[in-house]
Amino acid sequence: MTGLSIDFCKRAAAARRDARLSQSALAREIGCMQSALSMFEAGFVTKLSAETVKKLSERLGIPLAEPQAPPEPAAVPPPLPGAYGYCPSCSCISNIPYAVDGRLFFRPLAVKVFSAAPVHCTRCGEILETSCPACGAPVNEGACCAACGSPYVAAPPVQGDISAWAAERRSEIAGIRGFN
16 A cells, blocks of 8 residues: 555554554454565555555554554463464564575574463564464474465565575674674
């Protein structure tokens, strides 16, 4: 959708987290893919259609123009005890990028989730996903769902050499984490 600002995308992400909704749960409610919602929240304003943005705006209680207070927290289905969770944000340093056959993937840091309440990423604050955004299967340790093969973390659009981009991002992450 055109005419939206990155500020609206950030407000939508904050309102979703305040409502204690995962990207997958909200995506199912408004009828889009989790990966599209993830990229929209990262500032790629054209990743959602005008109709979907309107549904998102209405569901989260945020106007398309002016900021307002977030809605009351909504009920979130609890994860299974001891289930794995991962951060769905491609910009989080817990997700390590790599290229395979010209495609970009992210190896998320899988963590055990024992709480019925949403658990937040310790590095970026995003709500951890505990199921595959494509098929809903429980998360396994790896970059892709064992049930359907879909990647857990949606890759952003990358211009140029994907392998070089992934190597540069891994180096940045190592520096941030203090491995250099």
